[in-house]
Amino acid sequence: MVPFSLLLRSRLPSAIRRLPKGAPIRNTAIMAEGLQPASVVVLPRALAPAFESFCQANRGPLPMLGQSEPEKVLPRLSAVPDRRTICPQFQKYEFGICTGILASLEEYSEQLKDMVTFIMDCSFSIDEALEQAGMPRRDPAGPSHAGAYKTTVPCATIAGFCCPLVVTMRPIPKDKLERLLQAAHSIGGQKGHLVHVGDPELLGIKELSKPDYGNYVECRPEDVPVFWPSQLTSLEAAVSCKAPLAFASTPGCTVKILTDTVSPANCPTPGVVPEVHAISKDPLHYSIVSAAAVQKIRGLESAIAIDPGSRGIGYLLHKDELLRAALSLSHARSVLVTTGFPTHFNHEPPEETDGPPGAIALAAFLQALGKETSMVVDQRALSLHTKLVEEAVKQGVLTTPIPILTYQGGSVEDAQAFLCKDGDPKSPRFDHLVAIERAGRAADGSYYNARKMNIKHLVDPIDDLFLAAQKIPGISSTGVGDGGNELGMGKVKKAVKKFIRNGDVIACDVEADFAVIAGRKNAGHPGAEPSPEWSLRHCGHGSRWAAFLRCSR
Template sequence: MLSSFLLRSCLPSAIRSLPKKARIRNMSSMPGGLQPASVVVLPRSLAPAFESFCQANHGPLPLLGQSEPDKWMLPHLGAVVDMRTICPQFQKYEFGTCTGILASLEKYSEQLKDMVAFLLDCSFSLDGALEQAGLPRRQPAGPSYTGAYKTTVPCATIAGFCCPLVVTMRPIPKDKLERLLEATCSSGGKQGQPIHIGDPELLGIKALSKPDYGDYLECQPEDIPVFWPSPLTSLEAVISYKAPLVFTSAPGCTVMIDLKDTISPSSCLTSEMVPEVHAISKDPLHYSIVSASAVQKIRELESMIAIDPGNRGIRHLLCKDELLLAALSLSHARSVLVTTGFPTHFNQEPPEETDGPPGAIALASFLHTLGKKVSMVVDRRALNLHTKFVEDAVEQGVLKTPIPILTYQGGSVEDARAFLCKDGDPKSPRFDHLVAIERAGRAADGNYYNMRKMNIKHLVDPIDDIFLAAQKIPGISSTGVGDGGNELGTGKVKEAVKKYIRNGDVIACDVGADFAVIAGVSNWGGYALACALYILNSCEVHGRYLRKAIGPSRIPREQSWTQALPSVTKEEKMLGILVQHRVRSGVSGILGMEVDGLPFHSVHAEMIQKLLGVTTVCM
């Protein structure tokens, strides 16, 4: 950085005669009542559009105020500031190209009469938050300011202003992430919350060592890269618009203003806003954040569905926060593949049971409402049956739109990879999350067993291969939902299944998933995942993280989300559809309104009501 001595010697005398409240420094922050801001000066005709652009992308472009043409002062900022001279260094842009570096704009006074100056808040100090968290401050590799990166994340486009988000990065030791999050939230409010934690390629950043602005901060082996939105996004907006004449403060240069009459960012450390960080993927490395209150609600859901009405011993299979982690991963997913189908009644036609399809369709319905692409893969022999389920569900209002139904009968790793990826290329997966809900899972001996230890392999296609192939393809996560340990994905807890579940040494599924959601009835796991997604997407902390602090907030929650949740009415209709197609209860084999031997109206309806009670209460 330039020293204050160099700044004083390089700037014109007009700056030194400014009121004492408006001081000039070439640094990101300083103590006292002064606050740094960056400057963008645009033609008056573009001012309304640029103001709207900043408001639509508040994360990287927090607008403090703007001048009036030919007056060149910003009211209510605690100082009368002459914007022609206040910035230590300006950049001049003509038609999107930087054509000059200027110490002042005094010689452009005539042009400035028809221009408007915007101030963007640069007050949040990452270095200050690091110090508060007890983390050492690291210096960039070069003599400049800490690096910033252009991403492939598009900002919300407004009236011709269209550009990628620019972010800044700090390497943080893995075991200090929670402490950092608390410190940044405490000192910077919403502005202090990061928008990405983990692999930079998820933002389209190919090389951290080559920032687009400034100098690289080196990551140590134990570090996690953490990213925040940067006001340098304004430079990309200026470049993309290609206006005839624009002035901006140079990267790394800010104007110091006195904001004693304004409200400083408040701490977000309330039960609704305090963030928690959770790892949701190792390859690629990816963390998500969510409020503590949302986490608590999802844990309530997990506890509710973990009751054991069949006395199978499933409490021994439970792993804390699997529902939370699965829902977080699904919340970030764009394209989801759902599978279901457990042909336990091998002497009946059809051999399917009533547990599985209702939960799968309930989850698919909510994922679709969130704007995610959803498909379902089933056994080929059951393709027509599941197609009828979906058609009837749409006709009766359980689903708004049909779900594409796929089949898979391949028997090799290459077949599974070809199914999952475009042209079989692992760098181009068609899906980024797989979900199995009450899907027959392959045991260690290669067979498929129901709870009574009967082999049903002749009725089951090797959809397990898709889950196994996904484990070796970066960017695809998986979830298995089960209630007995013989379901696809519950291989994650197979040792507990072998030890505590009757016939577990034979029936235990050998194919695991990243997340294993255990429920007393598998349908409940599907309902709970939909409810957890509702909670996450109604959480302001998580919502901001999902949209990278750009674009409009979806809070308050959209009415369509509430309508897409499972309900007693919709699930009663869905179960009626299955019974109409002669699908039977899994435990009793009864053709009627029951699942796993439990009557719908007294047991399952009550569970749905309890889940909704936790889900829809005000956050």
């Protein structure tokens, strides 16, 4: 899963409209009778700048409409139901502990003089999106609101404000995911963005049936859990600062704030149509991407699969493997890259020249995204790749050196110990393995080049790591190749044996989750081996990360 700070930068607006301090709350969307649903956090004035910065750093779960002096907004929020209020209750906190539930704050008028009210946007309605998508609403059992969960995804920490992301969940039939996604986008724009689709454990949620707030909404066998950011994140943030006195809206209750303007952030982003794609079955995981980005990646997939040597690699191509690999990598926090295919036996070292620069370029891009990146290579090629990394740092392609590892093989337990902390499959060190033009093990246990020459004596058993990863939930893998004898091409071995010369002997038997077929050079620059600097300069945008994977012999 992508780090939440990156998620915010990639999916959410670049700025949230703020109101001048002390000004009456004026919100951001046209609502019935000029009223906008919101939640309230009241903090000591001394903490206001830090909380404002905290909201700006975590815009997704904390869309702040503005701040105001308490007397300009709170007197409207009394215990008497009227058209300006919905469940107008507050929780009182002292040093981070809830010490009471209040119908109004009138008795704290003196303390409120030295406090600031923050108004958090609650205008996006999941139930409204469900209705627009033509799906019946499923009310949780009892009078409470739908469940919300504390995750293990941390919000960005500012001063004393440090808390996890809180999410709310709705079960959605698998065949209606696309419809719901588009409905949420159409009515909520940026605010309609969800944060996760699939296995709740990827968010650190152990049991859906036990929400931290509200009541569980039952998942049926055909359903997929879908998660949105919850305004209750602001409650967790208010608790985290342990202020001597603070107030917040009661979970499940909102207030209505007078509005008279329209916020562009409340409208769908022009030209952006979201799509949802499955990228993993175990654990179940879907990813969201714009339709425009999908078309660009599909175009790239077609371009890199051009077969200049007429070797028959077009028969190996599976549609959208590049798309799914790119989406899976976008969610990874730690990536292990491997490369190395010895063929030039009169050279020292005998490596091909296209895999290593492609691996360095991919590592540079992942590093630029803030992802932990390591490489694992053959022991005999350790010096070569160490020098490549040193040169990449010297030239500014890599900001800092990346670890270069080796793996000599052994048992299944050894491979698991390499991939996981203390050998525990529940604590993988890496989320994604990528093999770029790496020699792959054939069915007889040997490694072959295109001419059927056995090169096993030059290849370390790094394939064992890919085999072990298949049994460790949470680790996905990608193999990039052009001849069918590369690591990961076991996914297309039937086609390799049928259509590739010598395929019955050389076909790799080890699968990757995604098999990317690439007949072009590392960075799509025909006729030349690009330098790492060229690769980084021309492949530095997120929608084109896969250009790093264009490798061939």
